[in-house]
Structure formats: C-alpha cells, structure tokens
Amino acid sequence: MKYFDYLDYLEAEAMYILRETAGQFERPALLFSGGKDSITLVHLALKAFRPGKLPFPLVHIDTGHNFPEAIAFRDALVEKTGAELIVGYVQDSIDQGKVVEPTGKYASRNALQSVTLLDTIQAHAFDACIGGARRDEEKARAKERIFSHRDEFGQWQPKKQRPELWNIYNGSLRKGEHMRVFPISNWTELDVWHYILREGIELPSLYFAHRRECILRDGQLLANSDFIYKDEQDVIVEKKVRFRTVGDMTCTAAVESDAETVEQVIEEIKAARTTERGTRVDDQMSEAAMEDRKKQGYF
Amino acid sequence: MDILRFLTAGNVDDGKSTLIGRMLYDSHALLEDQIQAIARASKSKGLPEDEIDLSLITDGLRDERQQGITIDVAYKYFHTDKRKFIIADTPGHVQYTRNMVTGASNCQLAIILVDARNGVTEQTRRHSYVSALLGIPHFVICVNKMDLVDYSQQRFEEIVADYRAMAQSMSVQEVTFIPISALKGDNVVHRSSRMPWYMGKPLLQHLEEVPVTDDLNYELTRFQVQYIIRPKDDRFHDYRGYAGRMMSGTLKVGDAVMVYPAGMMTTVTGIELGGQPLEETQAPMSATLLLADDIDISRGDYIFKPEQMPAIVNEVEADICWLDQKPLMQGGKYWLQHHSKKVQCRVESIIYKTDIHSLQAVENQPFLAMNDIGRVRLRLAEELCIDDYRTNRATGSAILIDSATFNTVAAVMMRVKS
Numbered sequence: 001m002k003y004f005d006y007l008d009y010l011e012a013e014a015m016y017i018l019r020e021t022a023g024q025f026e027r028p029a030l031l032f033s034g035g036k037d038s039i040t041l042v043h044l045a046l047k048a049f050r051p052g053k054l055p056f057p058l059v060h061i062d063t064g065h066n067f068p069e070a071i072a073f074r075d076a077l078v079e080k081t082g083a084e085l086i087v088g089y090v091q092d093s094i095d096q097g098k099v100v101e102p103t104g105k106y107a108s109r110n111a112l113q114s115v116t117l118l119d120t121i122q123a124h125a126f127d128a129c130i131g132g133a134r135r136d137e138e139k140a141r142a143k144e145r146i147f148s149h150r151d152e153f154g155q156w157q158p159k160k161q162r163p164e165l166w167n168i169y170n171g172s173l174r175k176g177e178h179m180r181v182f183p184i185s186n187w188t189e190l191d192v193w194h195y196i197l198r199e200g201i202e203l204p205s206l207y208f209a210h211r212r213e214c215i216l217r218d219g220q221l222l223a224n225s226d227f228i229y230k231d232e233q234d235v236i237v238e239k240k241v242r243f244r245t246v247g248d249m250t251c252t253a254a255v256e257s258d259a260e261t262v263e264q265v266i267e268e269i270k271a272a273r274t275t276e277r278g279t280r281v282d283d284q285m286s287e288a289a290m291e292d293r294k295k296q297g298y299f
Numbered sequence: 300m301d302i303l304r305f306l307t308a309g310n311v312d313d314g315k316s317t318l319i320g321r322m323l324y325d326s327h328a329l330l331e332d333q334i335q336a337i338a339r340a341s342k343s344k345g346l347p348e349d350e351i352d353l354s355l356i357t358d359g360l361r362d363e364r365q366q367g368i369t370i371d372v373a374y375k376y377f378h379t380d381k382r383k384f385i386i387a388d389t390p391g392h393v394q395y396t397r398n399m400v401t402g403a404s405n406c407q408l409a410i411i412l413v414d415a416r417n418g419v420t421e422q423t424r425r426h427s428y429v430s431a432l433l434g435i436p437h438f439v440i441c442v443n444k445m446d447l448v449d450y451s452q453q454r455f456e457e458i459v460a461d462y463r464a465m466a467q468s469m470s471v472q473e474v475t476f477i478p479i480s481a482l483k484g485d486n487v488v489h490r491s492s493r494m495p496w497y498m499g500k501p502l503l504q505h506l507e508e509v510p511v512t513d514d515l516n517y518e519l520t521r522f523q524v525q526y527i528i529r530p531k532d533d534r535f536h537d538y539r540g541y542a543g544r545m546m547s548g549t550l551k552v553g554d555a556v557m558v559y560p561a562g563m564m565t566t567v568t569g570i571e572l573g574g575q576p577l578e579e580t581q582a583p584m585s586a587t588l589l590l591a592d593d594i595d596i597s598r599g600d601y602i603f604k605p606e607q608m609p610a611i612v613n614e615v616e617a618d619i620c621w622l623d624q625k626p627l628m629q630g631g632k633y634w635l636q637h638h639s640k641k642v643q644c645r646v647e648s649i650i651y652k653t654d655i656h657s658l659q660a661v662e663n664q665p666f667l668a669m670n671d672i673g674r675v676r677l678r679l680a681e682e683l684c685i686d687d688y689r690t691n692r693a694t695g696s697a698i699l700i701d702s703a704t705f706n707t708v709a710a711v712m713m714r715v716k717s
Contacts, residue, residue: 006302006383008584015585016544019525023598023639047573048542048585051535052528135374142373161371162707163397163622165404166696168638172705186385188376274332 007195010187014041015048016167017146017183021128022048022055024171025179028128029086031117032058034070035246036203037132037184039077040192043201044183045130046081057084059129061117063109064091065227065248073204088120105229108250118154121178128171128179136188146185152176189244190269197262206243207265209257214239220253244269300378303511306387306402306435308426309412314443318412318481319375319388320353322503325488328377372402381507396429396670397622400710403430404696407511408437410502415448415478419461425655431469432618432672432712434692436514438474441502445494446480452496468658470689475509477502515582516691520548520556521609521684522602525639528587540571540587541596543639546693547686548607549581550588557605558594559684564605566591582693599640601684609684609694610715616650616676618688619667623701623708626666627675633708634700635679643680644699650674677711688712 021028030045032038045054060074078085090112093099098119099112121129135142145161147169162170171179184192196203214221215228216235222228224236227249241254242265259265307315323329341352375386387402403409409430413423430438440462448454455478466474477486478497485491486501500508528540550556554567569589570577580586588602603609621627627646635644651660652673660674667673688695699709 004301004584006300009302012544012583012585016525019542019544019585020639023526049526049528050571050574051538052530052540055526136376139373142375143371158371163401163710165401165698165707165710166692167405168636168696168698170636170698170700170705170707172634172700174705186374186376188378190378191383272330274330 007191007198010184010191011044011047011195013167013186014044014183017169017181018045018048018130020169020171021130021181021183024169025128027124027126028056028130028181029059029121029124029126030054030056030130031132032060032074032085033132033246034060034066034074034204035132036192036196036207037134039073039203040195040201041130041132041183042077042081042083043199054081054083056130057086059086059088059120059124059126061088061113061120062090063113063248063250064089065109065225065250067204067206067223067246067249069204069206070246073202086120086124088116090116092116093119103229105231108248110247110251114154121154126178127173128181130181130183132184133182134187134189134192135182135185144182144185146182147171148180148182149173150178150180154178156180190266193262193266193269197266204246206246209240209242209260209264211238212241212254213237214241214254221256222253223249225249300381300383301511302383302385303408303506303509304385304387304406305408305410305506306389306399306406306430307410307412308389308399308403308430309443310414310417310420310422314414314481315388315412317353318410318441318443318479318487319386321481321484321487322386323375323377324353325484326377326379326503372398379503379507384506396425397620399426399429400433400620400622403433403435404710406433406435407514408439408506408509409435410439410441412441412443412481413458413462415442415444415451415454415458418458419465421656423462424465424658427466427471428469428653428655428658429620429672431466431471432620433710434514434688434712436472437509437511438471439502439505440474440476441481442476442478443481445478445485446483450478450485450491450493452494455497475499475505477505514692516547516686516693517582518548519607519609519686519691519694520550520554520604521546521582521686521691521694522550522556522586522588523639524596524598524600524602526598527596538589539593540589541602542585542587543602544585545580545582546638547582547691548604549579550586551579552577555605556590556602557608558590558596559601559603559611560682561594561596561600563592563594565594599637603684609686611682611684612715613679613682614647614676615679615683615685616674616714617697618672618674618712618714619699620710621667621669621671621673621708622710623706624669625701625704625708626668627671627699627709628666632702634702635677635683635697635711636700637683637685637697638693640683641700642683643702645678647676647678650676674714685713685715687715687717689714 090109093116099115145164213224242257259268309315373388389399389402459476479486488503490501524541524543526542568591570580571587631646649664651662652664686694695713697711701708
C-alpha cells in the first residue's frame with residue numbers, strides 16, 4: 001500500500017467537499033477574500049475540476065478598505081484562471097442606508113460585510129457559499145459543521161446544527177436558505193503553509209516580510225492608511241513586518257518579521273507564541289465576538 | 300506524517316475537556332493569547348489567580364461557558380513529530396448523544412473517560428456501545444482522577460475488570476486501559492512517577508503509535524461518481540472525466556470495471572489528479588477516472604471491479620441512531636443519502652429497539668425517539684450498491700433526511716447478509 005502524507009488526505013477531503021458542493025447545489029459560489037486560505041481554496045477547486053473550468057464564480061465582499069496588494073493579486077488571479085468574479089461593495093450598502101459607517105478610533109467596516117454578503121447572496125440567488133474558514137482559527141469555528149446551514153435570515157444557529165455523519169454532506173435546503181461550505185475545516189494554519197510550499201501556490205506580497213509604515217496601537221501594528229482614524233496618542237513607526245492574516249486594513253494587524261520566503265514563514269509560525277487570530281482586532285472585542293458575528297451571517 | 304482522528308467521551312464531569320486542554324497544553328499546542336484568554340475567563344469565573352480552567356479551551360459557545368457543559372462537538376487540532384491529530388470533543392449529556400454519534404462517525408479511536416471514584420457507569424456503557432456500533436476500531440479507556448483515589452493500582456484493576464465484563468456483550472475490537480489524572484497531568488503526555496506500577500505507555504505516546512490504517516477497506520474497490528467533468532473546449536473536445544472518491548480499495552489504469560446502474564463493463568483508460576495522470580489510486584483519495592466506453596453515467600453512480608460485486612439492494616436492514624426530536628415512525632418516508640446518491644425510502648418495519656441499559660432488543664416498538672438506537676428494515680425507491688458496514692464503513696454508511704424539514708435525522712449502518 002502506498003504511503004500518503006497528511007497533506008494528501010487533507011487535499012483529497014477538500015476536493016471531495018468541493019465536488020459535493022458543485023454536485024448538490026444549483027448556484028454555488030466561492031467566497032474569495034484575497035487571503036491565503038481562499039487562495040488555497042481556489043487552487044484546490046482548480047485541481048478538483050481540471051481540465052474543466054471552475055463550476056462557480058468567485059465572490060469578493062469589498063469593504064473599500066482593502067490592501068491594494070490584495071486587490072491587484074485578486075485581479076491577476078482572475079485573469080490567469082479565467083474565473084468569473086462578482087464583487088459586492090460595502091460602500092453600496094452604506095449608500096443605500098442599510099448600514100451605518102462606524103466612526104471613531106476603532107472604526108472598521110469589517111462587521112458591515114455581513115449585510116453586503118447576505119445582499120450579494122440574495123441578489124445572485126446563491127445556494128451555497130464556499131469559504132476558507134478553518135476550525136483551528138477560533139473557538140466558535142471549532143464547533144461549525146463542514147456544510148453549515150443558514151436559515152432564511154442568513155443566521156448560523158449553533159444549537160440547531162444538523163448532525164454531520166461520516167463524510168456524507170446533506171445539502172438539502174428550503175427556499176431562501178443557503179449553505180456555507182468549508183472544505184478546509186480540518187486544516188491548521190501550518191497545514192495551509194505546508195501545502196502552499198508543496199504546491200508552489202503564489203500569495204500576495206503582504207504575507208512576506210517588507211518595510212511598512214505602521215501605527216503602533218494597544219501593542220498592535222496596524223498598516224498606516226487613510227482609512228484609519230489617528231490621534232496624537234498613535235505612534236507612527238516604520239517596521240519590517242508581514243501579515244499572518246489579511247482582512248481589510250482597519251482590522252488586520254501586522255507582525256514584525258524577517259520571513260521573506262514560504263520556508264521562513266513556516267519556521268516563524270512554528271516558533272510563534274501567539275495564534276493567527278491574535279492579530280485580528282475584530283476578534284478581540286469580546287469573549288464571543290466571532291460567535292456573535294456568525295449568528296448574524298458573517299463568514 | 301499521517302492523521303489520527305479520535306473522540307473523547309465520558310460523563311459530564313469526568314474531565315473530557317480538561318484532558319483535551321491538558322494534551323494541548325502539555326504538547327505546546329496552546330499559544331500565549333489562547334492561554335491568556337482562558338486565564339481571563341477563568342478569573343471571571345472566580346477561580347484563584349494562578350489556576351486556569353483548561354476545559355474552557357473546548358467549550359467555545361457562549362451557552363456552553365455559561366452552563367459549564369459541552370453542547371456540541373468541538374474539533375481541535377494538534378500535532379507531534381509523529382502524527383497530526385484531529386480531536387472530536389463530544390458532549391457527555393444523554394440528550395446530546397446525537398452529537399456523540401456525529402463525532403464518532405469519523406473517528407478511528409475512542410477515548411472513553413471513567414472517573415476512578417465512580418467506576419464504570421451507565422454512560423460508560425452507552426458511549427462504548429455507540430462507539431462499537433459505529434465501528435471505531437480502537438478504544439482507550441482512560442481511568443481519570445487517579446489523584447483522588449491515591450493512585451491506587453487496586454482501584455484501577457477493579458475498573459479494568461468491570462469494564463471487560465461489561466464490554467463482553469459488545470463487539471469492541473481492541474481496548475487499552477490507561478490510569479491518568481488529566482488535572483495533574485499524570486500519564487497524559489508524560490509518564491507519571493506516582494503510578495510506578497503502570498507499565499504501559501502514557502496516553503499521547505499510545506495515540507502516536509497505534510496503527511490506524513486498518514479502518515479503511517483496501518480490498519474492495521468502490522468508486523462513486525460525484526461530478527462529471529466535460530470542459531467542452533477545443534483542446535478537450537471529447538473529454539469526459541468522472542470525478543469522485545475512492546471509497547475503498549484500489550484502481551489501476553487498465554482495470555476492467557463494472558458501472559452501476561448502467562450495468563455495463565468497461566476499462567479504466569486513465570486516472571487523473573488535478574489534471575495530472577496517475578497509474579493507480581486508492582482509498583481515500585479523490586480522483587478523476589477516464590473510461591474506454593461512452594456509458595450513461597450520472598452523479599451517484601458506482602464503479603467497482605466485477606469480481607468484487609457489492610450487494611445491490613432495494614431493501615435493506617440497518618442499525619440506526621435516531622437523531623431528531625420528531626420520532627421515526629413505522630411506515631414513514633424519508634430521503635436516504637448514500638454519499639453522492641440520494642433515494643427515497645420507507646421504513647417497512649422497526650425490527651427492534653435496543654434498551655441502552657440492558658443492551659437487550661425490545662420488539663414491537665411503534666417508533667424510535669431521539670437518541671434511540673434500533674434496527675429497521677428500509678424499502679428503497681432505487682437500488683443502491685452497498686457493503687456491510689462492519690466490513691466497509693465507507694459503503695455501509697448512509698443518513699436519513701426528513702423530507703419536510705430537510706434535517707439529518709438518522710445515522711444508518713447497513714447490514715448485508717453474507
């Protein structure tokens with residue numbers, strides 16, 4: 001019997017889930033944020049359906065406060081793969097008066113994304129949204145099924161989750177409901193990086209050490225940009241940094257780093273004393289910040 | 300490096316979450332911000348300054364933390380140099396048995412915790428029965444809280460004897476007993492100096508070394524089609540790839556195969572992974588097959604070797620765990636999902652319900668209620684290709700779906716008379 005590495009198992013499982021999604025749903029979509037997890041998902045999806053095209057579009061929910069590197073990368077990836085790209089703009093939701101732009105020092109459009117996402121899902125009648133969330137990221141995510149049912153309000157109801165048995169995924173839905181599908185649930189941050197190394201997957205330059213002007217606030221380094229409210233207590237510093245996770249510029253903190261290659265990033269993560277989500281300002285708001293956002297339709 | 304998937308089960312206060320917290324903590328899988336977060340939460344629960352409640356690692360939902368219990372399965376990940384581990388932390392409460400079944404269906408090993416003071420209880424029996432019914436090949440009975448019985452060898456051996464007597468009536472395949480204290484860390488990651496009489500391995504070492512490939516069937520070749528790849532562009536004009544997963548067994552280019560329900564024989568002319576050709580593939584890999592003949596093949600269809608025919612059935616006996624609040628009724632109609640195939644079915648009869656206290660079969664039951672386990676006969680609207688669950692977990696398993704609510708209402712383990 002041939003020996004299979006754990007990455008082979010994880011890849012096989014993810015491909016199986018992606019094919020179940022394409023097989024079971026009428027209008028699936030892949031939620032693409034420009035981060036390493038959704039880039040890995042696109043790679044897995046191309047592998048699952050090659051030499052055919054991707055049987056679903058990429059959907060990006062654009063807060064308008066993106067890193068320019070991430071947008072450039074997104075557009076290049078779409079160009080290279082021939083994938084269909086659909087963008088939902090948070091600015092549109094603000095203009096329509098559906099959400100109110102937060103103000104003040106900790107203002108971020110991150111939470112507003114849920115409204116834009118649900119509107120985009122409804123507008124395109126998507127019945128399944130594939131996402132790159134991993135259960136190791138956060139304690140509420142550790143509880144989530146791979147096929148995660150959302151009711152007609154887009155809510156996740158943790159106490160009413162469908163039992164998920166073996167690798168049999170129940171994608172049955174009533175009108176107005178949809179499914180969130182997480183093919184890399186069982187991967188950890190390190191698994192993703194090992195897979196990126198093995199497969200030679202390209203990433204935005206943000207993930208590798210570079211010099212950048214940062215705002216030092218509450219012990220975290222935020223990328224200096226016009227999107228962030230600054231006052232006299234904020235110290236602007238130039239540091240050699242990289243990002244472990246990429247959300248928008250207002251909610252993603254950088255880490256000081258010298259890791260310029262995938263191998264160096266892996267070594268750095270192995271030695272790290274904090275988790276990936278430790279750099280996400282949005283998760284630090286309260287004990288159950290992620291659970292609360294997910295109940296309202298967040299990724 | 301390979302992967303071991305295991306679950307932890309036990310009574311409500313037997314220390315499952317503490318054990319997982321201990322494994323993660325002692326194997327350095329917990330990082331500073333996570334430790335700080337649970338330290339903050341421990342303090343707000345009123346624990347002394349220097350004590351942290353490791354169980355807070357797994358109880359991630361607001362209600363769980365407030366009530367101090369585990370409601371739903373939590374999946375946790377860690378690795379050592381030898382293995383990657385996926386833990387399904389399953390709830391101990393009787394009313395959450397359905398979540399334990401969810402966790403158990405994907406696991407190769409079950410850790411069942413027994414409180415050294417209380418010994419083998421009804422929940423131990425229930426968790427062992429469910430784990431055995433779901434075909435988990437390896438059991439580890441962790442006799443926990445040894446610190447509270449003065450690390451007594453005699454007490455440990457009494458529990459081992461009691462467990463063996465209880466498990467006799469179940470088809471438990473392989474059992475290992477380990478005396479531990481999850482709270483103090485004895486025999487979890489490190490060998491305990493307080494139990495010199497224990498000659499076995501500490502828990503983590505056992506988890507690293509137990510052989511786990513034996514839960515897949517490598518003999519019977521079974522492939523199910525999930526999706527048909529037809530690029531329809533100039534370069535791949537006539538390409539028809541059958542994308543799916545090797546549920547069990549192996550396939551090579553050149554193998555003669557039978558396609559069902561078309562009932563036709565053909566030959567495998569190509570095997571691909573991500574567009575790259577392979578000479579062979581095996582469970583549990585995802586692959587794309589190319590076949591010599593143009594046969595009518597749809598999603599959910601089966602491909603196997605003709606010399607290893609599966610059972611082709613339109614009526615089947617099955618052990619089921621009922622998971623829904625609305626009971627299973629005799630004569631009720633449901634959807635049965637056999638991986639990528641979904642067919643209608645009707646419950647012809649409830650053969651018996653298993654009394655979870657005595658493990659005896661109780662006949663003449665008009666329904667099965669939530670958390671009941673029993674045997675039923677199902678009539679199927681279309682034929683399925685199946686194997687007995689006990690020889691092939693992949694092809695012997697299915698779920699029932701309520702046709703009104705679309706909820707997953709039962710775990711189905713099919714039986715084939717040999």
